[in-house]
Amino acid sequence: MKVLVISDSHGRTKLLNEIVERVRPDHVIHCGDFCTSRQNLPSGSLTVVRGNCDWETVPEEQIFETGSLRFFVTHGHRHQVKYSLLPIRYRAQETGADIACFGHTHLPICEKDEGILLINPGSISYPRGFKYRTYAVLEKKENQPLKVSFYKVDGSPVPELAYEE
Template sequence: MRLGVISDTHGAIRTAERAIKQMGKVDLLVHLGDYYEDGMKLRERIGVPLIGVKGNCDFYREGEEEIIREIEGHKIYMIHGHQYDVKRDLNRLYYRALELGCNIVLYGHTHVPLRIAWGDVLIFNPGSISQPRGGARSSYGLIDIYGPEINGDIIEI
């Protein structure tokens, strides 16, 4: 199972489409908020299932702020991240994942890509395709799940 992961598109639909094309075949696209509406537009255009969460810049009535899905035997927690002050540190987010029994956390908000294994939890931020920060370049993520094995890569556009 291959997941394409984007976040913080902030209206840059063409850049998002370019990133999705660059991803190649994905089984599921995940949009981690800030311009949740971009994810809904992309869902109509790309023909791939999409899961999206709302971020701190999303003021739509529709949509969820956090989603938990079991995929290929892994419990994945998807959230924008502002709710857990991820710009400061990841402690609260990590402990929330443990509380929920999740072994993969996908989040955004910081616009800075990050992939770390903390204990048995993969914490993954694809960065931002539209407004990278912290010296990063525009990026997205690919997560491949093969049974118990999880590979997460951050790819620059």
């Protein structure tokens, strides 16, 4: 299973679709601030949430399940992610999630906290606090460890952000 985690595309639908075409994921998670009409988002298996800059009517939070993994997906602005990851971790625990995917800060991170894997893929439009525009790819193969890789928008890896269980 391969999941593309992306956020804060801010209207860059052509770039978003190029990334989806390059990665060819089984599922796409967009953590909000897509800033375009819903019809311009990638077709196929997609979980999308509303960011603070979005006008389309999509959920503020969603749960996505695949295999034994349960994802909590939100943009993060309602969970004060610019100040602390504690509120989003608590919310993910409330939902029974293994993984929390969020955006809003435009800063890529991947860390495990109290059993919850927290993933912010960064931004494919406007990075903050990091020099590259980024997205993340989560891969889980049978009898293999969970792996999260980060990439620049041109597809080149960002190894210093990689995570493996």
